[in-house]
Amino acid sequence: MQDGYDAIIVGAGINSLACAVHLGAKGWRVGVFEQAETPGGAVKTLELTEPGFRHDWAAMNLSLLAGSGFFKAYGEDLTRRGLEFAPASHCFASVFENGRWLGVSTGPGETRARIAGFSENDAKAWDRLCADFPGTAEFVFALLGNPMQMHIQGRLLAKALWRKGFAWTADLARLLLSSPRTWLTETFESDHVRATLAAWGMHLDFAPDMAGGAVFPYLESMASQHFGMVIGKGGADTAVTALLSKIKASGGEVHCGQRVARVIHTGGKATGIELADGTKITARRAVIANVAPGGLMKLLDGTSGDAAFDAKMTKFSHAPGTMMIHLALDGLPDWSAGEELKSFAYVHIAPSLDQMARTYQQAVAGLLPDEPVLVVGQPTAIDPSRAPEGKHVLWVQVRMVPGEILGDAAGQITGTDWATVKETYADRAIDMIERHAPGLKSKIIGRAVVSPLDLETDNPNLVGGDQVAGSHHLSQNFLFRPALGHATGKTPVEGLHITGASVWPGAGTGAGAGYMLARKLGGK
Template sequence: MPDAVVIGAGPNGLVAANLLAYAGWSVEVLEAQPEPGGAVRSDRGVHPEYVSDLFSSFYPLAAVSPVLARFDLAAEGLRWSHAPSVVAHPLRDGRCALLERRVQETVSGLEAFASGDGAAWLNMYGMWSRVGSDLVQALFTPFPPVRPALRLAAKFRAAGGLRLARTLALPVRRLGDEEFRGDGGRLLLAGNALHADVAPEAAGSGAFGWLMSMVGQSHGFPVPVGGAGALTAALVSRLERSGGVLRCGERVASVAVRGGRAVGVRTAGGESVIARRAVLADTSAPVLYRELVDEEHLPGRLLRDLERFQWDFATFKVDWALTGPVPWTAAQAAGAGTVHVADGVDGLTRFASQIAMGQVPDEPFALFGQMTTADPSRSPAGTESAWSYTHVPQHITSDAGPDRITGRWDAAEQEAMADRIEAQVERFAPGFRTRILARRILAPTTLQAMDENLHNGAINNGTTALHQQAIFRPVPGTGRPETPVKGLYLASAAAHPGGGVHGAPGANAARAALGHCGLRTLLHRAQRI
C-alpha cells in the first residue's frame, strides 16, 4: 500500500514520483505503455544503425528548468550535447537566419541582414539577462507565483516596466517589425513562436517567440547523448534508487473516491492499488475528469467548462535515416540542430491561417531536426538521423493541397502527407530525397496510440494560447494542481505552466500533495531540489 500512486510515467509523472520518494514517501508509478517516458523516448525503429527520437528531441526548457537542474541527473549517467548552431531559418536565395551558441555570432549574422539588427538582438538579450531567471522561476512555480512575481516585478520596473510588458504582449509579427529592419531577427522570433500553436498575429505570441529565442541564446537547444530515452532512463534510475516502484503495461481504468477523497486506483486488469495519501495523474484533463473520475464526484461547472477545452494543433511527424547531410541551399543551415523550413514570416502566417480554417496546409511549416549534427552518436559518421514534424488541424475540413487528405490517416493519406513534407524540405535542400535510406511515418493517430496524452498528436496537452494559460489552465479558475477531489492532483502538462519537458507540472503536483499532508519539513526539503 504505497503513500502515493502516480498515473503515467511521462517526464512529469517521473518528476512527481521522484520528489515524493525523496521526501520519504513510498511511491508506485503505473504506466499504460510497455515502457516509460511518455513523449520522451527513442529507438532504432527507422534503421538499426540510427537512433531516432519517437516524439520530442530538443530540450531548451529542460536546460533552464530549476526542477531538473536540482535532480543531478548527471549522477544517473545523463549527458547533454549541442549542435554547432542552435536554430537556422534558411531562405531559398541562400541567406540564412542563424541563432548561434555565442551571442556575438548571432549579432554578426543578423547585422548582415540589416544594419542595426545585431544591436536590436543584443538589446533583447540584455533584457533576458536582467529578467530571465526570475521569469523562469515565476513560470515554473505553482500559481500564483507570489515570491518570484515580486522579484520579477522589481526587475520589470528597472527594465522599462509598462513598455517591457507591452513588448511581451505583442504578436510576434508586430514584435519583429518593431525590433528589426531585416528578415533575420523576424524569422528567428516567428519560427520559435510557431513551436507552439499560436499564429504570428496572435496576442502573446511575441512573448513565446522571445522566450524560446532567448533560452536558445543563453542555454542552447540541448539533446541527451544517445537519444531522448536517456533522459527518461536517468529519471527512472533516480526514482528506483530512492525506493520508488515503476510498473509498465498497467493501464489505470479509474480513480477510487471515498468520502470525497481519492483513495487509490483500479487498473484495467481489475487490480485495486490503494494510496494512503495521494493520487497524482500525469494524464490529460479530459481523460482525468471524463474517464478516470466518476462524474458524481465533480462540480457541474468543471464538466461544463471542459466542453470548451481546446486542444493544440495535431502533429504529423516523419523520421528519416539519411545517407549524408541535408544539402541545404543555405549552407549555414547544415550546422544547426533545429531548422525552421518556411517561406519567411508570410509563409508562417499562411500556414497558421490554413490550420485555423481547418485546412491541411499545402506548403507546411516544417520543424526539422538534424540529430547526428547535434549528437554524433545517433548514426554512423557522415550520415544523418533526421526528423521533421508539422501541424495539421485537429478537425480537418479540407485539404489546401492536391491530395484530398481528410484526416482518416489511412496508409494512402500518411504517404501523401509525408511526401508533402519532403517536397517542402526539397524546396530548400534540392537533392534531399536522394539521401533517404529509410523513413518512418508517425501520423496523429499513431502518436496518440503510443502516448494517450498526445490527443490526435497534440503535443502540449492543450492550447498554449492565452485563454488557456495560468488561471485558465486547464479550465477557468484552476491554475493549480489541486482538483475538486481531495488527495487527487493533476500532474501533467494540462496543468500550469503547460507543455514542454521541464517537469514543472509534476513538481507542482508533488509539492501540493506534500503540503496538504502537513509535511512542512519535507515540503521545504522537496522545494530545495
C-alpha cells in the same frame, strides 16, 4: 484491493517521473502506471527505421530540463545515473526561397553578423535585447518557474516594481501579452529576421497573430544566444533512463503496459485506481493524474462531483496536431543556402509571418496545409552516437496539421483518413526539404511517418496529435491552465491532483508541473 503505495501516478511522462523522484526523496513510496509499453510519454527514443538509428519519438530538445529547478535539485544524482547532454552551439536557423538563411549561435558576434547582413538596424536591436536579457530573464524565468498562485506571483510583481520601476514592469507585461507579429514588427525591420524568430511560436500554439505568443520567440532566441541548446546524448531517453533509476532506488515502481481505467473515489475522496484488467490498487496519500483534462473526466467516470469543474475540464481546448517524419540517412542534407547549416540542431522551413499564419488557419479549419511549417531536426550533427558511423537521422516535425482531415488546401489529396494519407502528406513535406536541400531523397535509407492520431494512440494526452497537450493561448494559460482555480493541479476530489503539460507552466521538457506538485505535496 491491493495496498502498498503512498502515491499513485497515472502516466509515465517527464512530469510524472520528476514528481515520483521528488516524492520518493521525501520518503513516499510511489507507483507509476503507464498504458504504453515504453515510459517517457513524448520523451522517448526508438529504432523506428533501421537497426542502429535512434530516433526521438516526439521531444528532442532537453534545454528546459537542463535549466530547470528540478535539474538543479537532482541533476548531479541523475548524471551519476547516466543522464548525459550533448550541447549545441549552433541552435536554430531558417532557410528562405531566395537562397538566404539566418541562424542563432552562441559564438561571439556570430548571430549579430548574420543579422547585420539583413539589416544593421536589426543588428543594433539584437544588441539591445542581448544587453537587457539578464535582467529580463530573472523575472520571466521566475514567473515560469513558480506555482501560479496569487501570493507568489504578487511578490514577484512587487519585486519588479521596486527594483525596475513601473515603466519597465509595464513593458514586460506588454511583452507577455503581445502577439509574435506585434513584438517582431516593432523590434525588427527585416522580414527574414522576423520569420526566423517567429518560427518558435509555432513550436507551441502561437501563430504570428496570437496574443501572448511573443514571449516564446523572445525567450528561445535569447536563451539560445546566451546558453546554447542541449539534446540527450544517445537520445532523449537518456533522461528517462536516469529518472527510472532514481525512482527505483527510492523504492518506487513504474509499471508499463498497465492502463488505468478509473480513479476510485468515494465520499469526495480519491482512494486508489482500477486498472483495465479490473485490478484495484489503493493510494494512502494521493492519486496524481498526468492526463489531459478530458482524460481526467474519463478516469472519474464523467463527474468529479463539481459541475463547474467538470464543465471546465470538458471544454479544455487543444492545439492543432503535429505529424512526425523520421528519416535514416546516408548523409546530412546538403542545404543549398550554405554548408554551415549542417551544423545546426534545427533548421526551420517557415519563410514568412503570413505563411505561418496561413498554415495555422488551414489546420484549424481541418485542412492539410498547402505549405506546412517544417522543423527539421539534425540531432546527429550534434550527437553522432545516434546512428552508425557516417550515417545520420533526421527528425522532422510537420506543424500544424488537423487531427481530423476535412480536405486539402492544395486540392491534391482526396483522402481524409490519416492511416492512408500520412505517407502522401509526408511526401509533400519531404519535397519541401528537397527544394532547399537537393538530393535529400537519394540519401534516405529508411523512413517512418507518425500521424497525429498515431501520436494520440501512443499517448492519449496528445489529443488529435496536439504535442503541447492543450492550447497555450491567454484564455488557457497562466492562472487559466488548465482552468481558473486549478493551476496548481488541485481538483474538487480530495487527494486527487492533475499534473503534466496541461497544467501550469505547460508544455516542454522542464518537468515544471510535476516538480511543483511534488514540492507542494511532499515538501521542498
